Amino acid sequence: MQNVVDQWLSFNSWSTDQPIYLQVFLGMTLFFVSAIVLVTAIYHLIRLLLRMSEMPLLSHVVGLLGYVLMLIVGWVAYVAIPLALITLTNQQPITMALVAQAITLYCVSFLMLTIIVMDFMDSRQLWHREDYTLSTLAKLFNASVWLLAMGYPAISRWHRARAH
Numbered sequence: 001m002q003n004v005v006d007q008w009l010s011f012n013s014w015s016t017d018q019p020i021y022l023q024v025f026l027g028m029t030l031f032f033v034s035a036i037v038l039v040t041a042i043y044h045l046i047r048l049l050l051r052m053s054e055m056p057l058l059s060h061v062v063g064l065l066g067y068v069l070m071l072i073v074g075w076v077a078y079v080a081i082p083l084a085l086i087t088l089t090n091q092q093p094i095t096m097a098l099v100a101q102a103i104t105l106y107c108v109s110f111l112m113l114t115i116i117v118m119d120f121m122d123s124r125q126l127w128h129r130e131d132y133t134l135s136t137l138a139k140l141f142n143a144s145v146w147l148l149a150m151g152y153p154a155i156s157r158w159h160r161a162r163a164h
Contacts, residue, residue: 042073046145053138063137070144071110077148079106110144118143 018026049066052058079102087094118139121127127134127142134142 042069045069050142050145053141054134059135059138063135063139063141066141067114067137067144070141070148071107074110074144074148075103075106079103110147114140114144114147117147121146 016023046066046069049062049069052062053066055062083094083098083102086092092098121143122139127139
């Protein structure tokens with residue numbers, strides 16, 4: 001562990017001679033650029049998984065991987081970041097009991113809401129095409145994408161179904 005800290009300090013040593021406002025500016029710029037790159041990479045991975053979930057042979061595996069990815073993205077966005085902010089403001093310390101309760105409540109509610117959205121879209125027959133019907137796991141993944149406010153695929157299918 002000390003080797004990692006030494007590597008980081010030697011990497012960061014070039015900015016210590018700069019004024020403090022420039023150090024803050026460079027640090028924040030690096031943070032925002034890395035956050036934008038990470039979000040863009042996750043977005044494109046989700047789009048790729050959505051396309052792959054429509055393939056009959058890959059539908060089950062990609063649906064499961066995509067659903068787990070959406071579960072993690074939702075956990076980070078809606079639970080982990082607010083918990084970290086609550087802890088950083090010294091309002092409540094994070095304990096293992098609190099984390100276990102948050103994980104349990106989030107996973108159960110996310111699964112229930114995803115199944116409700118999947119059932120709604122299935123009742124409107126938005127998953128069916130002439131040549132292939134999505135697997136249940138692929139439907140679950142598509143519904144979870146819609147649920148996490150990245151719902152362009154589900155909304156576009158809904159509009160296409162209403163147009164016919």
